[in-house]
Amino acid sequence: MFEATAQNRRNLKVEGLLRLLFLWMTCMLILPVALILGVLIVRGGPAISWEFLFTQPMNNMTAGGILPALVGTVWLVVVALIASVPVGVAAALYLSEYAPDNRLTRAINLAIINLAGVPSIVHALFGLGAFVIFFRFGTSILAASLTLAVMTLPVVIVATRESLQTVPLAFREACWNMGATRWQTIRKIVLPNSISGILTGVILEVSRTSGETAPIMFTGAAFFLPFLPQGVLDQTMAMSLHLFVISTQVPDVPEHMPFGVALVLISMVLAMNGISIAFRVYLRGRKKW
Amino acid sequence: MSVPVQASEAADYAIEVEDLAIRYHGKLALSRVTLQVPSHEIFGIIGPANSGKTSFLRAINRMDLMTAGMEVSGSVRVEGRDVRSWRNPYALRQRIGVVFPLPVGLPLSIYDNVALSSRLRGTRKKADLDVIVERCLRRAALWDEVKDRLDSLGSLLSGGQQQRLTIARALSQDPSILLLDEFSIAVDPVTTMRIEEVLSELKSEMTIVLVTNLVQQARRLASQTAFFLTGELVEVTETEAMFEGGAQDPRTTAYVEGKFG
Numbered sequence: 001m002f003e004a005t006a007q008n009r010r011n012l013k014v015e016g017l018l019r020l021l022f023l024w025m026t027c028m029l030i031l032p033v034a035l036i037l038g039v040l041i042v043r044g045g046p047a048i049s050w051e052f053l054f055t056q057p058m059n060n061m062t063a064g065g066i067l068p069a070l071v072g073t074v075w076l077v078v079v080a081l082i083a084s085v086p087v088g089v090a091a092a093l094y095l096s097e098y099a100p101d102n103r104l105t106r107a108i109n110l111a112i113i114n115l116a117g118v119p120s121i122v123h124a125l126f127g128l129g130a131f132v133i134f135f136r137f138g139t140s141i142l143a144a145s146l147t148l149a150v151m152t153l154p155v156v157i158v159a160t161r162e163s164l165q166t167v168p169l170a171f172r173e174a175c176w177n178m179g180a181t182r183w184q185t186i187r188k189i190v191l192p193n194s195i196s197g198i199l200t201g202v203i204l205e206v207s208r209t210s211g212e213t214a215p216i217m218f219t220g221a222a223f224f225l226p227f228l229p230q231g232v233l234d235q236t237m238a239m240s241l242h243l244f245v246i247s248t249q250v251p252d253v254p255e256h257m258p259f260g261v262a263l264v265l266i267s268m269v270l271a272m273n274g275i276s277i278a279f280r281v282y283l284r285g286r287k288k289w
Numbered sequence: 290m291s292v293p294v295q296a297s298e299a300a301d302y303a304i305e306v307e308d309l310a311i312r313y314h315g316k317l318a319l320s321r322v323t324l325q326v327p328s329h330e331i332f333g334i335i336g337p338a339n340s341g342k343t344s345f346l347r348a349i350n351r352m353d354l355m356t357a358g359m360e361v362s363g364s365v366r367v368e369g370r371d372v373r374s375w376r377n378p379y380a381l382r383q384r385i386g387v388v389f390p391l392p393v394g395l396p397l398s399i400y401d402n403v404a405l406s407s408r409l410r411g412t413r414k415k416a417d418l419d420v421i422v423e424r425c426l427r428r429a430a431l432w433d434e435v436k437d438r439l440d441s442l443g444s445l446l447s448g449g450q451q452q453r454l455t456i457a458r459a460l461s462q463d464p465s466i467l468l469l470d471e472f473s474i475a476v477d478p479v480t481t482m483r484i485e486e487v488l489s490e491l492k493s494e495m496t497i498v499l500v501t502n503l504v505q506q507a508r509r510l511a512s513q514t515a516f517f518l519t520g521e522l523v524e525v526t527e528t529e530a531m532f533e534g535g536a537q538d539p540r541t542t543a544y545v546e547g548k549f550g
Contacts, residue, residue: 101357174393174455176355178406178462179383188405193396 040263047260056226061246062253066261071228072141072221072236073268077210079145079232080152085202087149088156095157096164097172097182097190116154120214123151127219142232144220148209159201163194200279207272211265213240223249239265302369303328303466303496304349309363311344311353318344322363322522324515331488331497333511333528335504335544340517342500346468349498350385351378367466383410386459386495390471392451394443395458399426399435402443402454406462421461428491429457430483449480456484460491467497473506485510504545508532516541 004012051065058064099105127147137143167190175185213221221238223245229236239261247258304326311319319341326332334342344359351372353359365372367381375381383406395402403422404412412418422439426432431453435446443454452472459467469488473481488497488510501507507514507528514531516523516538524537536542543549 170389170391170393171395173352173355174389174395174458175405176352177350177382177385177387178409178458179379179381180405180409181379184409188409189395189397 037266040259040266044256044259044261044263047256048263052260053264057224061224061242061250062257066239066242066264068225068228069237069239069242069261070264073210073239073265075141075229075232075236076145076148076216076220076238077206079141080148080209081202081206083146084149084152084156084206088153088202089160089198091153092157092160092164093186096161097186112154112157115150116158118151120151120212123147124215124218126150127215132219138233139218139222139235140220140233141229141236142220144216144236144238145232147215147219148212151212151215152206152209155205156202159205160198163197163201164190166197167193196279196283200276200283203272203279204276207269207276210268210272211240213238213244217241239268301327303367304498305364305366305369306345307364307366309345309348309361309365311341311348312360312362313344313356314358315360317520319517319520324522324525326496326498327513328496329492329494330512331492331499331510333507333514334498334500334517335502335507335514336517336523337544337549338502339519341520342517343470345517346387346470346498346500348372349466349468350382350387351375354378383462384465386462386464386467388452388455388459388467388469388472390474392448392455392475394446394451394454396442396444398440399443399446399454400439403457403461406458425457425460426454428460428487429453430487431457448475449477452476453480453484456487465495467491467495468500469497470500471502473501473503481506504532504547516544518544 053065053070054067055065056067095105095108099108124147127143127150131137131143131146132139135143137146171189171193172185175189176182180188216238220235221241222235223241225235225237243258243261243265246253246261302325306325307323309319309322310317322341322345334345336342347353347356347359348361348365349367349372353361367385372378372381395405397405400418400422403425404418407418407421412421423432423436426435431450434450435441435454443451446454452475456472472484476484485506488499491497499507499511511528513525514528515525516531516536518540523541526536526541530536531541532545534542536545
């Protein structure tokens with residue numbers, strides 16, 4: 001006959017308590033998300049309409065819609081993507097597939113970690129100095145997007161590298177042993193089995209940049225512009241800056257407007273995340289090994 | 290294919306190794322290996338784990354270039370030519386087929402697995418590839434089992450089938466040397482016997498180096514067998530003699546009789 005010892009009973013008790021504690025902490029995590037979304041939907045929901053989304057701001061931004069900011073944010077994110085993805089993916093391919101383990105590689109890895117830790121306001125000043133002034137792009141979508149691109153580059157590299165690393169080394173070795181070059185191996189085996197993961201990660205990371213305010217404030221985002229940008233050298237309004245402006249800089253804005261802007265902004269990010277998650281689920285369904 | 294300079298005197302040996310030593314990050318894994326592998330024979334290598342058998346194979350097809358920290362000294366000649374004198378190691382590797390202990394079905398269709406090596410070399414015509422795929426799958430004793438589902442994923446076949454797929458893929462390189470590294474570890478006995486039959490037929494066309502942890506497998510197949518122990522070559526002997534008590538070193542006799550390892 002087996003008998004539980006005092007130690008066994010104590011273990012069981014601790015196990016139960018810890019489980020409850022961890023569950024409680026997890027619920028605490030959900031709470032702010034639920035509150036933010038709840039408040040935004042209740043207070044910003046009434047502001048949302050076709051007119052709000054698709055017309056110009058009026059009466060010193062106290063009425064009308066947010067079209068220039070919405071379009072501007074899309075411009076900024078898309079141009080930032082175009083700039084950061086090729087560089088980030090190429091760098092990740094080098095680091096994951098080619099780089100020998102030497103001082104240079106370790107220095108590059110250190111640089112990536114440090115770049116990820118640079119505060120966004122410092123990126124903003126760097127962008128101002130480098131892109132606006134030195135490269136003479138002026139305050140423009142191009143300068144702002146390049147600033148965002150530099151800022152997201154480390155996360156793009158890390159996400160891509162992680163995705164590449166999910167392809168087992170045995171596959172690479174099998175290819176190398178039959179005389180494939182590293183590039184042939186990447187093209188035939190590594191990329192086809194990680195490209196969707198790379199895209200997922202990249203979309204997820206870059207969608208976060210749509211909410212950044214500081215890096216675009218000095219480099220391309222305008223306080224108020226009554227027209228839509230026509231090209232990458234134009235200035236533009238942006239959702240994040242617009243939210244800051246109407247919340248703090250403009251008197252007599254009806255209360256529902258900032259909440260409406262915030263709701264649209266967060267919906268954009270969540271939609272991107274949703275696409276990203278759907279992608280991942282789809283991929284899991286057709287895993288090849 | 291260029292004719293090696295020393296071909297006339299060295300034609301009898303597919304692989305000649307002289308004073309080979311292999312280090313990983315400075316740590317010695319294998320040393321003082323000198324041996325010759327005769328052409329068109331099966332050459333067995335036996336020895337317990339960590340004796341340097343796999344490292345030996347990796348030195349032959351210059352995988353040291355793809356392995357961080359792996360250093361090779363001494364000389365390895367393949368068909369009379371030092372492997373380090375090949376300016377294009379990819380061309381060298383194409384002539385050497387390799388089969389690993391655990392089967393590696395690439396995440397491609399069965400057809401694409403076998404067609405891969407030809408495609409890497411620039412063969413594009415479907416008709417040519419069809420011929421290669423069927424021939425190699427037949428020779429690896431897999432054709433009858435998969436001919437109706439060549440489009441399904443090679444990585445989802447059973448272990449034994451994947452190992453035969455790996456062999457078919459190695460044969461598709463049309464290699465002059467085939468390196469087998471404990472191929473039967475993840476394969477059932479029946480499949481192992483079928484593969485062994487295939488190997489006996491293949492030796493008329495290529496030289497086979499068979500690393501195995503089953504001493505009886507070496508006995509069945511190999512004409513000469515080398516015994517590796519803790520990073521050193523103990524001896525190379527005619528296989529039958531080795532098993533009939535004619536080994537030069539008492540450790541070899543002890544090992545083949547199952548007294549250690």
